[in-house]
Amino acid sequence: MKLTYQQDAAVREYLNRYIKYNEVKAEMYDHVMTALEHTPEDSVYGEAMNTVMNDIGGIKGLKAIQRSAKRTVIKAMVKQYLQSGKLVLSSFWMLPVICITGLAYFILPTGQPFMELFGIPFMGYLTGSGVRLWQKATRGYTEGSVVTAAFDTVVPFIQFLPVTILLIPKMMFFSFELPFPPVVFVSIIFLCLLHVATAIKFSSTQFDKANGLVA
């Protein structure tokens, strides 16, 4: 059957209501539309839609599909993030890393072993992995691949992992001084936010445009 504009809009609206992620939405939209198009011409839209949705498992099924897609992405992103650890050394030639490291060298006070040992490499790692994730995320969305596309919730989580693990508990539970002066700490957070915001905005727009979800 061929769907009218209103029926098409109803399918989109239904999926929008229950699916959060663009990739899953696009895949399910294509699935539902293809299934409806393959039903006989004289089918009633409501009945055909019910049959298609029953095969998917209804709202529960949609949510299960979304969860599985999210798990896949989290797994891939964590793997990618851990792998980026191997790339830290090769990341150091990148201009942002050189700038941050150079800046840190002049800003950080001397004589604190923790800072000297971990501070500068940590910032290099954070910046390097951030840049790589940003590149991967944008490329992924542009190509429309689920694995390389970073979901909105996954990127910030992973980006902030070092900050969350190393800095926040230290600030909250220990009376030790921050390993970095506040200005550097704020800069790191700003840098993370910038990466995340740019990645999400740019990549989501690219993805939406590529899939005809926005004009």
Add this chain to the structure above:
Amino acid sequence: MLKGTLQTIILKLLEDNGRMYGYEITQKVKEVSAGEVMLTEGALYPALHKLEGEGLLQTTSEIVDGRARKYYSLTPQGGKAVTSKMEEARAFIEQLQNLLDLKPAIK
């Protein structure tokens, strides 16, 4: 359908057909099994995502009829997995035949 066979079916179909999208897979299973095996999408997509997460499948997207269609295909690792999964399935069916003393049906 027996647990674990869905992945084998998906991998084998993709080996035979190159690349396929979700709806196509469900229809192919229906066609090959003459409607005896109904693959629900609620089971298919999580299985596809799982295989993708394990690195056995890769995806590409294309715009078809004005919407994004996601195609799944085997990765080199997935290609190797098909052989071992098929061997496992074959061995399992043999064991089942022995255990249940099944004889081929004469039509």
